[in-house]
Amino acid sequence: MELWQPGVHPPALLAFEGQVHPIDPSWHVGGLGYRPPQAHNIKMLGDAAVLHFSGPAKPWLDIGFPELRSLWNRHVNFSDKFIRKCRILG
Numbered sequence: 109m110e111l112w113q114p115g116v117h118p119p120a121l122l123a124f125e126g127q128v129h130p131i132d133p134s135w136h137v138g139g140l141g142y143r144p145p146q147a148h149n150i151k152m153l154g155d156a157a158v159l160h161f162s163g164p165a166k167p168w169l170d171i172g173f174p175e176l177r178s179l180w181n182r183h184v185n186f187s188d189k190f191i192r193k194c195r196i197l198g
Contacts, residue, residue, distance in 0.1 A: 141165040144173050153179055168196040 141163025167180035
C-alpha cells in the first residue's frame with residue numbers, strides 16, 4: 109500500500125508505462141493556493157489547460173488569493189441553487 113501514499117501518479121505510471129509522453133509544462137499549473145502568484149504569471153495561468161488549486165488558499169474561500177478568483181469564477185454557475193447555498197465567493 110505504500111505505493112499509493114504519494115497519490116495516483118506511481119500506479120498511473122506503471123499502468124501507462126511506455127505510453128506516456130512529455131507535454132509542455134505550461135499545460136498544467138499546480139501548486140496554486142500555496143503562495144500568491146506573481147503578476148507576470150497571471151497571464152500564463154489564463155493560457156493553461158489545467159489549474160490545480162492544491163494549496164489551502166482555494167479561490168472560492170475567504171483565504172483565497174483575489175488575483176486568482178476570476179480564473180475560477182468563469183467556470184462556476186452562480187445561478188445554481190446548490191452553489192448559492194455553499195456561499196462560494198464570486
